[in-house]
Amino acid sequence: MRNTSDNTSQFYVPQELLQELGKLGTHLSIGIPKERAAGERRLALTPEAVEILVNYGHQVRVEREAGLGINYADNHFADAGAEIAASPERVYQSDVVVKILPPMPEEVAWMNPRTTVCSFTPRPWLKPEAYQLMMAKRITAFAYEFWSDRERRFQPLMGAMAEIEGYAAITIAADLLSNNHGGKGILLGGIAGVSPAEVVVIGAGTAGTSAARAAMALGASVKVFDNDIARLRQLHRTLGVSLFASNFHPNVLRNAFQSADVVIGALHKDSFDHHFVIAEELIETMKKGSLIIDLRVTQGGCFETTCCLSPSDPEIFEQHGVLHFCRPFISNYVARTASMAFSNLMVPLLSHLGDVGNAQNLIKTNTSFKRGVYLYQGKPVNEYISNRFNLRSNNIDIYLTAF
Secondary structure, three states, rough: OOOOOOOOOOOOOOOOHHHHHHHHOOOOOEEEEOOOOOOOOOOOOOOOHHHHHHHOOEEEEOOOOOHHHHHOOOOHHHHOOOOOOOOOHHHHOOEEEEOOOOOOOHHHHHHHOOOOEEEEEHHHHHHHHHHHHHHOOOOOOEHHHHOOOOOOOOOOHHHHHHHHHHHHHHHHHHOOOOOOOOOOOOOOOOOOOEOOOOOEEEEHHHHHHHHHHHHHHHHOOOEEEOOHHHHHHHHHHHHHHEEEEEOOOOHHHHHHHOOEEEEEOOOOOOOOOOOOEHHHHHHHHOOOOOOOEOOOOOHOOOOOOOOOOOOOOOOEEEEEEEEEEOOHHHHHHHHHHHHHHHHHHHHHHHHHHHHHHHHHHHHOHHHHHHHHEEEEEOOOOOHHHHHHHOOOOOOOHHHOOOO
C-alpha cells in the first residue's frame, strides 16, 4: 500500500498492485503549464513523474512546448500518457495546477473557481492583482517555501533547491573567475606550487554546506561563517573538522573578506520577521576582481549591496571593484536536475491528494501540506504573505469547519 501519513515509511509491493491501488482514489486533472517568466526554465513534473501519475488514474495536461527548457519535447510527455494542450486555457482549467513561479493575473483568469494551485511565492513575482483574483475565484493556493515537516525543521522543496543551488554556485564561480568572462584567470583549486582560491561561505545551512562541499572537492580553501553554533557543529560532522568554521566574529570575518576570491551568500532565514545582511564596508575591503554570488537575492539579499533588488535591476554588476552575481533562481542553470528534484517530491504529494479526494481533505490529514497553504478557498490564511498586500489573515482552522 502507499503511505498517506506525515510519517514516511517504505512498503515493498508488486508494481501491478501499486497501480491498482492508485485507482482507488479520486481521479484528478493536473495541469503543467509553460512558465512565462523570463529566464525560468524549470518545470514541476518530468515525463517520468507524469507516467506515474497517469498510472494512478489521473489526467495530466501539459502545455505545448512546456518541457523545452529542460530538454523534453512534447512527445516525451505524450508517450508518458499526458494530454498535450495547445492552449494555456486548457491547462489552467485543471483541478490542480502545478507551477514553479506564482501565477500571473492572466493565468489566474484562465483558472476555474476553486482550483488548487501550487508554486513558489517569491517577491515580487506574486502580484497583488493575481492575489486578489485568486481570492475572488476562491482558489486554494499552496506555497512550496512554507511546506515543512512536523517539527518545522525540514522544508522538502526549499531544501532540495538550496542543495542544488549551493553546488551550482561553485560551478558558476569557477566559470566567472576564468579569463573567459573577464575574471582574474584563476583556478579554484590551484596546482602544485600555486595557492588555491579562497572561498568564503556565509551560512551553514543546506545551500552553504553544499557550496562548501563542492568548493572543497575542487581543492579550494574554504571558510564558513554562521550565527548558529549548532549548524557549525553539524557542518564539522558533515565535512570534517579540518574545515574552517566560525561565528560572525568581526575581526575574523573582516580578515576572511580581505583575502577572499569568492564569497557565497547563503545565509538562512529562520524567521520571516528578521533579516541580517553583510555590511557594505566589508565588501569595500575585498580584493579587486573578486566575486560575490548571492543565493538569497529573492529573499532580500545577503549583502548590503544586493538588498532589495528589483527585477529591473542588473543581475550581474560591479561595485567597489567586486563582481556581484545576483541572478535569481540559479537552479535554472541546471533546470533538468531541479525539475527531477521537484518531481520526486511532488508525485507523492499529488498522489496523496488523489487518495483523499480534494485539497480540503489533504489539509485536514497532512499537517505538512497545511503549513504551505496561503489561500484557502480564497481566504488569506498566511500572515506573512497577506501582510505584503495589507490584508488580514485568519487561522485556517476557522475555515476548515465552515467549508
